[in-house]
Amino acid sequence: MRFQWMVLSLLMLSGTASFLYINHYQAITASQSAEAQLSDQAIRLQQDLATKNSMIQQLQNEIIQLSRQAEEVRSKVEEMKTLEQELTQLLPPSQAPQPDKPVSAPAQTADREYSSLPVTAQQLELLTSSALASYTSVGQELDKLQAKWQQSKLTILLERERFKRIPNIWPTRSRVVTSPFGYRKDPFTNQSSFHRGIDIAGAMDDPVMATGTGTVVTVAFDPFHGHHVILEHADGLRTWYMHLNSVLVQLGEHVECGQSIGKLGTSGRSTGPHLHYEVVQHGKSTDPQPFLP
Numbered sequence: 001m002r003f004q005w006m007v008l009s010l011l012m013l014s015g016t017a018s019f020l021y022i023n024h025y026q027a028i029t030a031s032q033s034a035e036a037q038l039s040d041q042a043i044r045l046q047q048d049l050a051t052k053n054s055m056i057q058q059l060q061n062e063i064i065q066l067s068r069q070a071e072e073v074r075s076k077v078e079e080m081k082t083l084e085q086e087l088t089q090l091l092p093p094s095q096a097p098q099p100d101k102p103v104s105a106p107a108q109t110a111d112r113e114y115s116s117l118p119v120t121a122q123q124l125e126l127l128t129s130s131a132l133a134s135y136t137s138v139g140q141e142l143d144k145l146q147a148k149w150q151q152s153k154l155t156i157l158l159e160r161e162r163f164k165r166i167p168n169i170w171p172t173r174s175r176v177v178t179s180p181f182g183y184r185k186d187p188f189t190n191q192s193s194f195h196r197g198i199d200i201a202g203a204m205d206d207p208v209m210a211t212g213t214g215t216v217v218t219v220a221f222d223p224f225h226g227h228h229v230i231l232e233h234a235d236g237l238r239t240w241y242m243h244l245n246s247v248l249v250q251l252g253e254h255v256e257c258g259q260s261i262g263k264l265g266t267s268g269r270s271t272g273p274h275l276h277y278e279v280v281q282h283g284k285s286t287d288p289q290p291f292l293p
Helices: 003-089 121-164
Strands: 177-179 184-186 192-195 197-201 207-209 214-222 226-232 237-247 260-264 275-283 285-286
Touching: 003 121, 214 237, 226 260
Parallel strands: none
Antiparallel strands: 177 197, 184 192, 197 275, 207 260, 214 226, 226 237, 237 260, 237 275, 275 285
C-alpha cells in the first residue's frame, strides 16, 4: 500500500513538472512570437517613415520649383505690363485701350458639408503635377504673347518712322499761299502755265524747314530754281524747296522733320521773297495741300 502511494506521488510530481514545463515553453514561444511581430511592425514603421520623409522632401523640392516658376511668371507679367504701357503711349489717344470695367465676383455659398478627410500622398502628387503643368502652360503662353507684342511694338515703331518720313508739316512759319498748285497765269509771260507746287509768302531769311524726315539728294543753284534743296522721303516721295536765300544742309545729309534746311529768299526766277514748295511722288508732281496740316 505504501509502495502504491509512493508511485502515485511520483506520477503526480512528474505530471506537475510536465505541466509547468509545457506552460513555460508556451510562454517562451508566445514571447518570441510577440517580439517577432513587434520587430516586423517596427521595420514597417521605419519603412513608412522613410517613404514619408522622401515624399516630404520631394514635395518641398516641387514647391521650391513652383515658387521659382511663380517668380518667373510674375516677372513676365510685369514685362507685359511695361510693354503694354509702351504700346499704349505709341498709339493715338483715340485708339488707346480703355481700362476694363470691373466684373462682380459671383456670390459664394457656404458648403453644406465639411470634409475633414486627410489629403493623401497621391492627391498631393496629382495637385503638384497639375500646378507644374499649369505654370508651364502659362509660361509658354506668356512667351508667345511677349513675342507677339514685341513684334507689334516693332511694327508700330516702323510705322511711326515711316510716317515721320512722309511730309506732314508746313515748311515755313507763314501759311499765306500766294499761288496754289495747278493751272495759273505765269507772272513773267502772262500766259497760262501749270504750277507744279505752291508759293508761300514770307520774309527774307525766314527759316525753311524739312516737312518730313529724309535725306538730302540735291543741293544746287540755277537761274530758274535759284538756290534749292531736294529731300527724299518714304513711299517714293520727294520735296522741293526753291528760291532760297541760303542753304543750311549738305548733299547726303540726314535731316529730321522740322529741321531748318535753308532760309527763305527770292533767288532764281522769282518776283519777291517766297518759297516754292513742291511734292513729287514717284516722279510726278502732286498737290502739296493734302500733306499740309
